[in-house]
Amino acid sequence: MSKKTLSGVNSVATNISGWVYLLPALLFLIAFMVYPLIDVFIYSFEEGYNSASQSSFGIGLYNYAYILRDPYFLKAVKNTFILVIITVPISTVLSLLISLGLNSIKALKNMFQTIFFLPYVTNTLAVGLVFMILFQKTPYTDGLVNLIIGKFGISPIDFIDGPYWAKMLVLSVYVIWIVMPFKILILTSALASVPDVYYQSARIDGTSSWRMFWRITLPMISPMIVYLVITGFIGAFKAYSDAVAIFGIDLNAAGMNTIVGYVYDMLYGDGGGYPSYASAAAIVLFAIVLTITVINLIVSRKATDIT
Amino acid sequence: MKVKKTIIYFLLAVWALVVLFPFYWMVLSSVKSYASYAGEKIPKFFTLTPTFENYTSAFTAVPLAKYFANTLIFTLLTTALMVIVIIFAAYAFARIDFKGRNLLFIMFLALMMIPNELVIITNFVTITNLDLRNTFTGLILPSVTSVFYIYLLKENFEQVPDELYYAAKVDGTSDLKYLFKVMVPICRPTIITVIILKVIECWNSYVWPRLITDDPMYYLVSNGIQEIRENGFGRDNIPAMMAAVVAVSVPLIILFLIFRKKIMAGVSREGIKG
Numbered sequence: 001m002s003k004k005t006l007s008g009v010n011s012v013a014t015n016i017s018g019w020v021y022l023l024p025a026l027l028f029l030i031a032f033m034v035y036p037l038i039d040v041f042i043y044s045f046e047e048g049y050n051s052a053s054q055s056s057f058g059i060g061l062y063n064y065a066y067i068l069r070d071p072y073f074l075k076a077v078k079n080t081f082i083l084v085i086i087t088v089p090i091s092t093v094l095s096l097l098i099s100l101g102l103n104s105i106k107a108l109k110n111m112f113q114t115i116f117f118l119p120y121v122t123n124t125l126a127v128g129l130v131f132m133i134l135f136q137k138t139p140y141t142d143g144l145v146n147l148i149i150g151k152f153g154i155s156p157i158d159f160i161d162g163p164y165w166a167k168m169l170v171l172s173v174y175v176i177w178i179v180m181p182f183k184i185l186i187l188t189s190a191l192a193s194v195p196d197v198y199y200q201s202a203r204i205d206g207t208s209s210w211r212m213f214w215r216i217t218l219p220m221i222s223p224m225i226v227y228l229v230i231t232g233f234i235g236a237f238k239a240y241s242d243a244v245a246i247f248g249i250d251l252n253a254a255g256m257n258t259i260v261g262y263v264y265d266m267l268y269g270d271g272g273g274y275p276s277y278a279s280a281a282a283i284v285l286f287a288i289v290l291t292i293t294v295i296n297l298i299v300s301r302k303a304t305d306i307t
Numbered sequence: 308m309k310v311k312k313t314i315i316y317f318l319l320a321v322w323a324l325v326v327l328f329p330f331y332w333m334v335l336s337s338v339k340s341y342a343s344y345a346g347e348k349i350p351k352f353f354t355l356t357p358t359f360e361n362y363t364s365a366f367t368a369v370p371l372a373k374y375f376a377n378t379l380i381f382t383l384l385t386t387a388l389m390v391i392v393i394i395f396a397a398y399a400f401a402r403i404d405f406k407g408r409n410l411l412f413i414m415f416l417a418l419m420m421i422p423n424e425l426v427i428i429t430n431f432v433t434i435t436n437l438d439l440r441n442t443f444t445g446l447i448l449p450s451v452t453s454v455f456y457i458y459l460l461k462e463n464f465e466q467v468p469d470e471l472y473y474a475a476k477v478d479g480t481s482d483l484k485y486l487f488k489v490m491v492p493i494c495r496p497t498i499i500t501v502i503i504l505k506v507i508e509c510w511n512s513y514v515w516p517r518l519i520t521d522d523p524m525y526y527l528v529s530n531g532i533q534e535i536r537e538n539g540f541g542r543d544n545i546p547a548m549m550a551a552v553v554a555v556s557v558p559l560i561i562l563f564l565i566f567r568k569k570i571m572a573g574v575s576r577e578g579i580k581g
Contacts, residue, residue, distance in 0.1 A: 017482060018405025025396035028452040033418055036429030043428065098322055101315045108316075114567055115323045118330070120574065121563040123511050125529040126552040129536060130329040133336065133545055140543075144332070144350050177325070185575050238424060241513050241529075248537060260424055267431055268518050278428050286425060 043279035063280035067262075072252050073281060076262040079168070083258070084236040086172045087179065092229055094176070095183035100213075102184070103191045113188065120181035128245020131174045135159035160247065167247070167256055175242050179235060183228050190224035191217065226300040230293055237289050240264070259285045333556070337361050337549035344546045361550035368540055370523065371551055374531030381446055381516075381527055382509035386502055388451040393501070396457045398486050401464035402472065412461075419454045423514075431518050441522040449515065456501045459576065463497040464490055500573040503566050510559055528555045 019026075047062040067073045102112060119127070135145045137158040146156040159166045198216045207215070218225075240260040243251055251257035252265065259281060265271055266278035336344065338357035365371050399405070400412050430449050439445030467490055475485045491498065513529035520526055526534060532555055540547040563570055 014403060015405045018399050018403040018408060021395045021399035021403060022411070023395075024392045025452050025457060028392065028448075029415075029418060029454070031433075032430055032449040032452075033421060033426050036426035036433075037421055039429040040425050098319065101319050104315055105312070105319070112319050112323060113571075114564075115326055117567075117571060118326055118560070118563070121507055121559045121570070123529060123532070123555050123559065125513055125532045126555045127329055127333075129532065129548060129552050130333045133549075134329065134332060138543070140345055141348055141350060147349060177329075180326075182574065185571060189575050234422075238422065244513075244533065249533060263424060263428070264514065264518065267428055275428050275432055282424050282428060286422060289422075 040279045040282060043276050044283050046276055063276045064284070067277055067281050067284065070277075072257060072265075073259075073262050075252075075255065076257040076259050079256060080237060080239065080258045082168060083172060083175060083239055084233060086168070087175045087236050088229065088232045090172075091176045091179050091183060092225065092232060095180055095187055095228075096225070098180075098184050099187035099191055100217075102188050113184075116184050117181045119178055120185075124178065124241045125245045128174060128242060131170065131177075132160055132246050135170045137162070161254075164255065167254070170246055171239075171243055171256065174246060175236065175239060178242060179232065183232070186224055186228060187221065190221040194220045222300075222303075226296070229300075230296050233292050233296065234289055237285065237292070259288075330556075333549045333552050336546055337553045339546050341544055341546050345543065361546045362554070364540065364544075364547045365550040365554060368547065369531070369535050369551070371531060371535075371554065373524065374526050374528045375554075377525060378510060378527045380443060382506055384443065385447045385450055385509050386505045388447065389453060389456070389505055390498065390502060392452050393457045393460055394486070394491065394498070396452075397460035397464050398490065400457070400461045401467075402486075402490075403482075415454050415457065419458070427515065427518070430515075434519055439519075441520050441525045443525075445519050446516060446525070446527075450509075450512075453505070455577070456505070459501060460494065460497055463494045467493050496569075499566075500569050500576075503562065503570055504573050504577075506562065507559060507570070531555075 044063055045059050045061070047057045047060050098116065102109060102116075105112075134143060136143045137146055137156055137160070142150070142156040143159075145159065150156065157163070157166050159170045194217060198220075199212060202212050202216060238260050239258050243256050243258055243261060247254040247256045249269075251261045252271075257265070263278045263281045263285070266274045266281060335352075335354065338359065338361070339347075339354050340356070340358045340360060343354070343356070400408065400415075427449075434440060434445040434448070437445070439448070471489055472485060475489060480488070511529060512527065513533075516525075516527045516530050517533075520530065523531075523534060532551060535548060535551055
C-alpha cells in the first residue's frame with residue numbers, strides 16, 4: 001500500500017503527476033460513464049421529453065407507467081424471460097458435461113478446446129445469417145434443418161417466419177451456441193485446478209467416480225458454476241444482437257424483440273426518438289437483473305452452506 | 308474403461324460438429340453458384356463445381372470493401388487510443404503514490420459493474436447533440452477507456468520490482484521515460500493480450516455503430532452484413548450473402564488461430580474478475 005517515492009511521501013509533485021497520468025481515463029469515464037449513469041435516471045423521470053425540442057412537461061413516473069402498458073415492452077419482457085429460462089440451464093449443464101469430457105482425455109484435447117472456442121471469436125451478426133439459412137423455409141427449399149427432421153417424419157416448419165415456439169427455438173439454439181465457448185473455457189480451467197490428491201485418496205478408499213463427482217468435483221468448482229450462472233443470467237437478459245442476426249432489424253414485427261431491443265428501438269429508428277421511454281425500460285431491465293443476481297447469490301450461499 | 312473413453316470422444320466429436328457445421332455451411336454455400344444453389348430443392352452437402360463469383364459480387368455489388376476499410380480504421384484508432392489511455396492510468400495506480408489513489412481505484416472498480424445498456428442512451432444523445440453522428444470520432448469516443456483493462460494492466464505493472472524504479476531514479480530517468488523504457492517492455496505480454504481482445508471487440512461491435520451511423524459510408528462490417536441482409540443482393544441471393552459472411556469471419560479466425568493461447572488466457576482472466 002505505502003510505496004514511498006524518492007521525492008517523499010505524497011509530495012505536491014507526486015500528487016499532481018498522479019492525477020495528470022489519470023486525466024485522460026478520468027475525462028473519458030466521467031463523460032461517457034458517470035454522467036450518463038446519472039442522466040439515465042433523470043431522463044426516466046422526465047415526462048414527455050422530446051429530443052427535438054429538448055423539453056419536458058414535468059417530473060414523475062409517467063414513463064414507467066407508459067412502458068409497462070406498452071404491449072411491445074411486455075412482449076419483449078416475456079421473450080427475454082423465456083430465452084433466459086431456456087438458455088441458462090441448458091448451456092450451463094451442457095458446458096459442464098463437455099468440460100468433464102475434455103478433462104478426462106489427453107489426446108486431441110487441444111484440438112477440441114480450440115474448436116469449441118471458435119464461436120467466441122465470430123461476428124454474431126454474420127454467423128446468425130448462417131443459422132437463419134439453416135433453419136429457413138423458403139418457396140424454393142425447406143432448408144437443411146427441415147430436411148433432417150423430415151427424416152423423422154416431422155413435416156417442415158417455418159422456423160424464421162412461423163410459429164412462436166419455432167422462432168424461440170432457433171433463437172435459443174443460437175444463443176446457446178454463442179455462449180458455450182466462454183463457459184467451457186472457464187469450467188475446463190476450474191476442473192483442471194482441482195488438486196489431484198483429492199482424487200487419489202478417494203480412489204484408495206474405493207470411491208466410485210459418480211460419488212467423486214458429487215463429493216469432490218462439484219463442491220470444488222461450485223464457485224465457478226455460481227459465477228457462470230450469474231453472468232449467464234446477466235448476459236441472457238441483455239440478449240439482442242443474436243435476435244437481430246436471425247430475425248432482422250424489425251424485431252417487433254417478428255414478435256421476437258428483447259428488452260434491450262426495445263430500449264434501442266425507443267431510442268433510435270422508425271419508432272425512436274424517445275430517450276425517456278428507453279431510459280425507463282433500461283432501468284426496469286437492470287432492476288430485474290439486480291434482483292435475479294441477488295436471489296442467485298442468496299440461493300448459492302444457502303446451497304454451499306448445506307454441503 | 309475403453310468403452311467409456313470411446314463414448315467421451317464420440318460426444319466431444321458431436322459437439323465439435325455442431326460448432327464447425329455452420330462454418331462449413333457458410334463456406335460451402337459461398338462457393339455454390341447462384342443457379343445451382345437456387346436449384347437445390349434439397350440442399351447438397353458438397354459441391355463439385357466451386358466458384359468464386361460470389362466473392363466478386365460480394366465486393367462489387369455492395370460496398371463490402373468500404374465496410375472493411377471503416378472497420379479497420381475504427382479498430383486501429385480505438386485500440387491505439389485505448390492502449391495509451393490505459394497505460395497512463397494503470398501506471399498512476401500502480402506506481403505513483405498520490406493522494407486519493409485508493410479511494411479512486413475503488414471507484415474505478417465500481418464502474419466495472421455498470422452495464423453498457425444504461426449509459427448508451429445518454430451517450431447516444433451526447434454524440435447526436437455534438438453533431439458527431441456518422442463520423443469516426445463519434446464511433447470511437449465512448450470506447451477508448453476500459454476499466455477492466457486498466458485493472459488488468461495495473462496488476463501487471465505492480466509486479467515490476469520497485470528496485471528498478473529506484474535505480475532508474477538514481478540515474479535521473481524521468482517517470483515518463485521509465486514507463487515506456489522499462490514498464491511497458493516488461494509488461495508487453497499483457498498489453499498484447501489487451502490489444503487482441505480489444506481488436507476482437509471492435510471488429511464485432513454492432514450496437515453502438517448501429518445507433519450512431521445511418522450513412523452506409525460509415526458502416527462497420529456488422530452493420531454492413533445487416534444492411535446486405537435487409538436489402539443487399541436481393542433476399543434470395545444466399546451464396547453472395549454467405550461470401551460476405553465468410554469474408555467478415557475469416558480475419559478474426561486467422562487472428563484467433565495465431566494468438567489462440569493468449570486469447571483464451573485473456574478471456575479466462577475476464578472470467579476471474581467476477
